[in-house]
């Protein structure tokens with residue numbers, strides 16, 4: 001799959017308005033400001049594809065992108081955890097995500113983007129548990145790795161892998177940086193394996 005072929009398809013405010021549930025898709029999730037939009041833009045080599053959030057959590061839309069292989073899509077899930085969002089909106093968000101992850105037949109894998117300096121938040125753990133319940137494979141991108149010295153980043157990678165032992169069969173962990181383009185090929189290979197299976 002050529003990821004730079006990604007094009008905006010549609011936005012859905014709720015799961016009921018998603019495109020037809022056929023083919024294969026991979027979804028990206030992450031706390032607001034984790035670096036999810038930047039990761040999507042880096043993987044697709046398109047700096048304008050996913051909107052990087054200056055006001056994180058503002059648009060609660062699910063965005064769909066087509067790829068050069070018919071029926072294959074990337075999905076940008078709404079960011080989570082922006083402080084200014086009300087409790088009601090957060091609850092609604094959780095219900096939508098839970099439903100999407102459980103019900104979506106075409107969903108083949110989940111990319112969970114974490115800031116390497118703030119990994120495994122409550123949100124991340126919740127996503128891991130939902131994925132486990134849905135038997136959905138996960139790839140964790142530890143992004144902004146450029147913010148750390150290479151030794152420190154590798155140590156954190158090892159530590160996080162240990163902490164994720166119970167999810168080992170389900171989750172792979174990739175050191176990533178949108179700034180330095182670290183881990184891009186690795187991430188693309190993972191997407192290929194899910195989308196082309």
Ligand code: GDP
Pocket residue numbers: 030031032033034035036037038039051052053054056079143144145146147176177178179180
């Ligand atoms: P999102 O809310 O998860 O979509 O996060 P964004 O992609 O909008 O990124 C949030 C902030 O982190 C922005 O200021 C980005 O420029 C910055 N950022 C994202 N990825 C990286 C990275 O790999 N390295 C560095 N140094 N900054 C990053």
